Amino acid sequence: METTTYPSAVTETQAEQALIEISHVFKSFGDNKVLKDFSITLGKEENLVVLGKSGSGKSVLIKCIIGLLKPDKGTVKVFGDDVAQMDHQQLDRLRARVGFLFQSNALYDSMTVRENLEFSLRRHWLEVTEAEVEDMVKEALENVGLAYTAQMMPAELSGGMAKRIALARTMILKPEIILYDEPTSGLDPVTAREIDELIVKLQRKYHTSSIIISHDMKCVKKTADRVALLLNGQCYITGSYDELESAEDNNIKQFFE
Numbered sequence: 001m002e003t004t005t006y007p008s009a010v011t012e013t014q015a016e017q018a019l020i021e022i023s024h025v026f027k028s029f030g031d032n033k034v035l036k037d038f039s040i041t042l043g044k045e046e047n048l049v050v051l052g053k054s055g056s057g058k059s060v061l062i063k064c065i066i067g068l069l070k071p072d073k074g075t076v077k078v079f080g081d082d083v084a085q086m087d088h089q090q091l092d093r094l095r096a097r098v099g100f101l102f103q104s105n106a107l108y109d110s111m112t113v114r115e116n117l118e119f120s121l122r123r124h125w126l127e128v129t130e131a132e133v134e135d136m137v138k139e140a141l142e143n144v145g146l147a148y149t150a151q152m153m154p155a156e157l158s159g160g161m162a163k164r165i166a167l168a169r170t171m172i173l174k175p176e177i178i179l180y181d182e183p184t185s186g187l188d189p190v191t192a193r194e195i196d197e198l199i200v201k202l203q204r205k206y207h208t209s210s211i212i213i214s215h216d217m218k219c220v221k222k223t224a225d226r227v228a229l230l231l232n233g234q235c236y237i238t239g240s241y242d243e244l245e246s247a248e249d250n251n252i253k254q255f256f257e
């Protein structure tokens, strides 16, 4: 199947400076062929949303990007390097440059908010001094408007607060790319819109690029420079939100109804 590409909000220069290049990736689990010749690129400072039905392979795709899964065929290049060829050290370095915001937030319950942020920092930045840690934790918490929560435990946070703290923990490493797995799922509509705003605000402030997996069309509309539709294991189409929203093709329409 040919991938149709609408002109998008992303400039040619951005596309040329691809930070992630996924080329002809195949991935199966036994007889379950999940990705079947999937290709896409992520440009510099681009927010790319991947839309797809439940079980279509969005998480598998994200795992291939951070080296948790290896494609059976095809390549995933991040910053120009093939992830499947990386050793443990290289993968560790990659994961400091590519932040991942888990759907579950994955905060450590037994640590305070501050300790959660410090842990992430010290794991990747071994040379960092106490004073630098202090400044970075402060900046990260201020970025998400939650400086006052430093001594709180994750159990004391609301769902929206926990999501912000998880985002602060991801951002503290100043990743060049952030992968968001359903960033607004389980949140009330008002909080979900606040998270959308925060994603866009932090992306502009730190010039990050993102791949966002989401079913929440308000989140998609707010955050996406470009939307890619994962269908039958392939990138069925890419385009801006408005282009896809006005498409007549039923495969696309079903996501916008």
Ligand SMILES: Nc1ncnc2c1ncn2[C@@H]1O[C@H](COP(=O)(O)OP(=O)(O)OP(=O)(O)O)[C@@H](O)[C@H]1O
Pocket: 029, 032, 034, 052, 053, 054, 055, 056, 057, 058, 059, 060, 061
């Ligand atoms: N480690 C694994 N072993 C076997 N099958 C797997 C594995 N990981 C994923 N799959 C299968 O791959 C398919 C795609 O799963 P994936 O989690 O990527 O879907 P998804 O698009 O992220 O769905 P959702 O929106 O529900 O999270 C599913 O059929 C799933 O069962």
